């Protein structure tokens with residue numbers, strides 16, 4: 001799989017054989033959140049880019065994770081059904097009344113008829129605990145169409161509500177073993193979306209609070225499913241941005257995005273470059289699936 005960089009925020013450093021689309025002028029509109037109409041206005045640009053360079057798309061900061069929604073819709077043309085596997089420190093299945101955003105896109109994806117299931121793996125965020133329960137979309141959890149695979153958070157509140165398919169584990173090994181058992185029961189091809197905020201801070205620095213998974217664990221997990229992966233995206237690179245929109249400044253402030261010193265940016269982006277290359281190598285074996293590449 002060759003990399004397509006959808007370059008909104010100039011966070012993704014050059015990758016081998018990349019194709020790069022400059023989307024800088026879309027940053028203010030799309031970053032963190034946008035309306036469905038605004039996201040759809042990117043459709044033609046994204047569709048054309050994906051036709052030229054299908055495989056793995058790099059979207060920059062996790063603030064653009066909702067762009068995955070467009071990508072998944074694009075691949076629906078080629079596949080009858082898709083199973084979506086997401087690595088993320090957050091459920092991205094939260095209520096958001098103003099359109100679609102990086103914390104709610106999983107809900108939108110779970111409503112697409114050709115998506116059979118969405119697995120979100122590696123969550124340590126308290127967003128899935130009782131205090132935030134009402135902020136999560138619950139119907140897709142109840143039906144099992146969306147499944148949380150957590151590392152540590154307490155999900156006891158889900159049981160009286162009849163939510164049985166979301167589980168929490170003490171170790172990534174246990175979580176991945178259970179996940180692989182489960183994913184083998186469904187033969188639909190997989191769309192893979194990796195938000196690097198799932199990684200331990202010793203492996204990467206991102207724009208969001210981070211999880212505990214190690215890069216080696218992600219690589220092993222991807223290695224096990226890659227023969228079924230038909231397309232993928234990677235987010236979680238790091239960039240600094242000050243919104244012109246007061247609403248976005250306010251909402252992203254509520255979510256407590258960590259600030260960092262600009263001097264660290266270069267170093268951390270270089271760290272991501274190495275991780276992105278490692279993920280590309282890991283995904284490369286799926287080229288044998290007959291992907292155009």
Ligand SMILES: [Mn+2]
Pocket residue numbers: 062065088090092102195
């Ligand atoms: Mn995310």
